[in-house]
Amino acid sequence: MIKVINIDKSFDDKKVLDNVSVSFEPGRTNLIIGRSGSGKTVLLKSIVGLHDVDCGEIWYEDVQFNKLNFEERKEIRKQMGMLFQGSALFDSLTVEQNVRFPLDMFTEKSLDEKNDRVNFCLNRVNIINANQLFPSELSGGMKKRVAIARAISLNPKYLFCDEPNSGLDPLTAILIDELIKELTEEYNMTTVVNTHDMNSVMEIGEKIVFINEGIICWEGNKDEILKSDCEILNDFVFANALAKQLRKS
Amino acid sequence: MIKFLSQLGRYFLLLKKVFSRPEKTSVYYKQTMHELVSLGLNSIGIVMVISFFMGAVITLQTAYNTENPIYPTYLIGLGTRDSILLEFSSTIVALILAGKVGSNIASEIGTMRVTEQIDALEIMGVNSASYLILPKMIATLVFNPFLTIISINVGIIGGWLAGTTAGVITSEDYIYGIQYAFIPYYIVYSLIKTVFFAFIITSVSAFHGYYVDGGSLEVGRASTKAVVHSSVLILLFNVILTQLLLS
Numbered sequence: 001m002i003k004v005i006n007i008d009k010s011f012d013d014k015k016v017l018d019n020v021s022v023s024f025e026p027g028r029t030n031l032i033i034g035r036s037g038s039g040k041t042v043l044l045k046s047i048v049g050l051h052d053v054d055c056g057e058i059w060y061e062d063v064q065f066n067k068l069n070f071e072e073r074k075e076i077r078k079q080m081g082m083l084f085q086g087s088a089l090f091d092s093l094t095v096e097q098n099v100r101f102p103l104d105m106f107t108e109k110s111l112d113e114k115n116d117r118v119n120f121c122l123n124r125v126n127i128i129n130a131n132q133l134f135p136s137e138l139s140g141g142m143k144k145r146v147a148i149a150r151a152i153s154l155n156p157k158y159l160f161c162d163e164p165n166s167g168l169d170p171l172t173a174i175l176i177d178e179l180i181k182e183l184t185e186e187y188n189m190t191t192v193v194n195t196h197d198m199n200s201v202m203e204i205g206e207k208i209v210f211i212n213e214g215i216i217c218w219e220g221n222k223d224e225i226l227k228s229d230c231e232i233l234n235d236f237v238f239a240n241a242l243a244k245q246l247r248k249s
Numbered sequence: 250m251i252k253f254l255s256q257l258g259r260y261f262l263l264l265k266k267v268f269s270r271p272e273k274t275s276v277y278y279k280q281t282m283h284e285l286v287s288l289g290l291n292s293i294g295i296v297m298v299i300s301f302f303m304g305a306v307i308t309l310q311t312a313y314n315t316e317n318p319i320y321p322t323y324l325i326g327l328g329t330r331d332s333i334l335l336e337f338s339s340t341i342v343a344l345i346l347a348g349k350v351g352s353n354i355a356s357e358i359g360t361m362r363v364t365e366q367i368d369a370l371e372i373m374g375v376n377s378a379s380y381l382i383l384p385k386m387i388a389t390l391v392f393n394p395f396l397t398i399i400s401i402n403v404g405i406i407g408g409w410l411a412g413t414t415a416g417v418i419t420s421e422d423y424i425y426g427i428q429y430a431f432i433p434y435y436i437v438y439s440l441i442k443t444v445f446f447a448f449i450i451t452s453v454s455a456f457h458g459y460y461v462d463g464g465s466l467e468v469g470r471a472s473t474k475a476v477v478h479s480s481v482l483i484l485l486f487n488v489i490l491t492q493l494l495l496s
Contacts (some may be wrong), residue, residue, distance in 0.1 A: 080373075081372075082369065085365070088368065089366075090366055103272055105373065105375055106273075160372075
């Protein structure tokens with residue numbers, strides 16, 4: 001369980017997060033949705049500690065994460081996996097080395113054991129015969145899947161995904177969404193996904209948090225989102241022509 | 250002034266992070282070996298080429314500017330040796346390496362910053378500053394003295410070849426000149442300067458790369474700043490170290 005309590009975050013004079021409180025449960029795919037610039041990524045990066053919040057509390061189970069220093073955070077960070085918007089694979093390493101990196105850094109396993117785990121993770125995300133390729137040789141969808149394989153290599157308790165579908169075609173996007181959902185259930189992870197893709201919302205949104213101008217405006221699930229009275233949320237959900245037509249019918 | 254002090258503070262805070270205890274020594278060792286090849290071995294070619302031609306030019310310039318019969322010709326060899334030993338192989342080579350290695354480090358780390366690769370390391374619980382910068386620092390501190398020694402030798406050979414080929418000095422006079430009044434401490438002086446310059450190149454370039462904020466344009470700017478600031482600091486420390494070591 002991750003709990004965020006009354007956090008604020010500003011950059012210079014601009015307040016990006018304003019008194020945000022939210023909780024994310026294990027074994028569920030939690031979605032943070034909102035328009036571009038609404039504060040989704042800042043919220044996600046604050047939760048994982050890449051941004052220090054101005055005030056408020058961030059709890060991982062019974063540990064207040066934002067009070068810990070870099071060394072103390074390491075233990076919790078070893079239980080985190082993160083999929084970045086641009087995949088963030090290490091350019092100088094092959095696919096195999098990328099996925100093996102956390103194992104090299106934090107385990108005492110033998111090379112064979114580590115390679116077995118790498119192959120297992122790559123198979124799990126359907127990456128076959130690409131172990132020796134470099135990130136520059138992969139397609140956008142493959143990069144995302146390799147990044148997911150790297151994120152799950154240490155069996156994380158928490159999985160964070162920042163815009164996992166950006167730049168992908170609709171079919172590949174659905175595959176990535178399904179993969180995230182399956183892995184969340186399989187490993188009983190607390191998964192937090194940042195997205196503005198309504199397809200993702202309808203595919204995997206077990207808990208949805210809508211953020212607008214740094215304020216959480218609505219919380220619910222994928223069934224409730226279509227019946228909401230929140231005007232700003234409806235403007236976002238029914239923004240495109242197809243959604244508007246569906247709403248009328 | 251406040252901005253300068255703030256940057257200086259960030260620089261020293263970064264160094265503190267760089268010199269903190271590594272997560273796993275074996276991974277750092279492997280990375281250091283990789284950097285030795287990337288930043289050290291791959292610089293041998295450019296150092297040799299530049300040193301050879303600079304040695305040649307120093308010999309020819311000395312010869313054409315000391316045509317007075319009062320001066321014995323072996324002084325050309327002595328002049329070449331001391332120019333290479335005292336300034337060229339340490340300072341000028343460091344300036345060249347600031348361009349090659351410094352821009353390489355700043356752009357590599359800067360690109361990792363803007364593509365969130367550094368964030369990915371932090372999320373895993375890896376001390377990104379130490380993992381990315383410490384192996385580069387060790388590699389340059391260890392390897393640059395060898396580059397200086399190579400540069401000294403190649404420069405002197407270049408001077409000999411140019412001098413004898415152009416007929417401005419005989420082989421015997423040149424060899425006598427490079428042995429004449431030789432002070433071994435000059436080699437120590439040159440190597441001490443090299444170690445300081447290696448630290449400046451790596452730390453300043455890494456600093457500019459690590460704190461890049463923005464996109465590819467900012468990475469380019471950081472790379473330029475890394476070269477300019479490293480070069481200025483090398484020249485400044487050259488004066489300070491010369492005063493301290495030779496006075």
